[in-house]
Amino acid sequence: MKGNPGDTYTITLDDDTMVHQIIERSTKIKTIGIKDPEELLTRLAELHPIAIFIDIHLGTGRTGLEILPHLRSNWPFCPILVITGTPAEQSIVKALNSGADDFIRKPLIPDEVDARFKLRMADAAQKAAKEVVEFGDITIDSAHRTVEGPHGKRFASPIEINLLACLANTEGAIVEKDALKMRCWGQIKVTDNALHRKLHAVRQLLKDVSSSVHIETKYGVGFYLKFEEQRQQLHVAS
Amino acid sequence: MALASKLDASYPLIDGQKLQLIRDLGEPDDADGFFRDLLGIFFERVPHLLSELEMAVDAADCVQTEQSAHALKGTAGHLGAIWLMQLAAWLEEQGRAKNLADARAHVDEMKLVYPLTKNELESHWL
Numbered sequence: 001m002k003g004n005p006g007d008t009y010t011i012t013l014d015d016d017t018m019v020h021q022i023i024e025r026s027t028k029i030k031t032i033g034i035k036d037p038e039e040l041l042t043r044l045a046e047l048h049p050i051a052i053f054i055d056i057h058l059g060t061g062r063t064g065l066e067i068l069p070h071l072r073s074n075w076p077f078c079p080i081l082v083i084t085g086t087p088a089e090q091s092i093v094k095a096l097n098s099g100a101d102d103f104i105r106k107p108l109i110p111d112e113v114d115a116r117f118k119l120r121m122a123d124a125a126q127k128a129a130k131e132v133v134e135f136g137d138i139t140i141d142s143a144h145r146t147v148e149g150p151h152g153k154r155f156a157s158p159i160e161i162n163l164l165a166c167l168a169n170t171e172g173a174i175v176e177k178d179a180l181k182m183r184c185w186g187q188i189k190v191t192d193n194a195l196h197r198k199l200h201a202v203r204q205l206l207k208d209v210s211s212s213v214h215i216e217t218k219y220g221v222g223f224y225l226k227f228e229e230q231r232q233q234l235h236v237a238s
Numbered sequence: 239m240a241l242a243s244k245l246d247a248s249y250p251l252i253d254g255q256k257l258q259l260i261r262d263l264g265e266p267d268d269a270d271g272f273f274r275d276l277l278g279i280f281f282e283r284v285p286h287l288l289s290e291l292e293m294a295v296d297a298a299d300c301v302q303t304e305q306s307a308h309a310l311k312g313t314a315g316h317l318g319a320i321w322l323m324q325l326a327a328w329l330e331e332q333g334r335a336k337n338l339a340d341a342r343a344h345v346d347e348m349k350l351v352y353p354l355t356k357n358e359l360e361s362h363w364l
Contacts, residue, residue: 107315
């Protein structure tokens with residue numbers, strides 16, 4: 001089923017188009033049905049789903065499990081529900097560990113699909129409400145990955161927004177380098193250079209939306225976010 | 239013909255309760271053609287998967303047997319085609335266990351059960 005990226009929709013990745021239709025009818029929300037995981041991966045940037053249903057075992061090529069981390073990193077706050085027809089509990093555990101929020105067993109039962117979908121949407125809404133952080137004159141919306149300030153609004157990558165939210169959540173306290181890496185990249189090992197590149201991008205982003213909020217470096221220790229309203233007001237007064 | 243699955247010949251082809259849940263997703267009397275569309279997908283997909291499965295079993299390809307049987311199990315299951323689903327589930331399990339000793343007989347039974355299932359769906363549910 002075709003979907004206009006401007007509308008509210010879910011994505012269903014399953015090689016059986018019957019599943020696309022059953023999910024769409026069960027949730028009463030339009031779904032963009034995709035059979036091939038490669039197609040989904042190439043369309044990540046243009047799609048903005050409210051939830052994703054993904055079959056673990058796809059016919060050929062990559063499995064749902066393999067692409068799950070890509071989906072999660074691209075849509076950090078979007079509920080992902082895996083569909084599984086296998087009795088093996090291990091694949092469900094793997095899916096949950098790879099970023100899925102919940103699972104649905106095949107054959108699909110319409111009421112169960114709807115109930116799980118609604119539950120996950122409610123969770124996501126609650127999470128999103130907590131994910132709006134204000135610091136100085138900027139607002140960081142992790143759910144929608146936006147940073148807004150007096151000079152405008154900018155979209156950020158998942159890592160950039162995590163990085164900024166992490167610094168803002170500590171309300172100006174220093175966040176150690178390794179803690180910041182862990183918060184933004186999880187278990188993936190990253191170099192200091194990679195962290196500095198991201199920090200540079202976030203600094204640029206902050207400059208676009210506000211002239212009062214900056215990332216400061218405490219050499220050998222870590223980083224913190226600083227709001228310089230008073231200094232700015234003094235400049236204006238003088 | 240003896241049934242490889244050991245299912246009784248009176249075993250239902252369709253789980254009516256399950257299928258009704260799916261049919262109820264469409265408009266009354268299938269005014270929007272939703273249920274007809276689903277059956278269309280089923281009639282198109284099952285023969286294709288069945289032939290894929292048959293080739294895999296004949297080639298003693300356990301991985302492909304497991305995959306095709308898994309897909310067939312899902313498609314059959316959604317429309318409550320339980321006899322087909324049971325056979326597919328058994329073949330999936332055998333593929334996973336790398337033991338296709340009785341697989342051919344189960345495929346033959348599927349080839350027998352599918353037209354009966356199709357007929358049941360067309361004559362009682364459409």
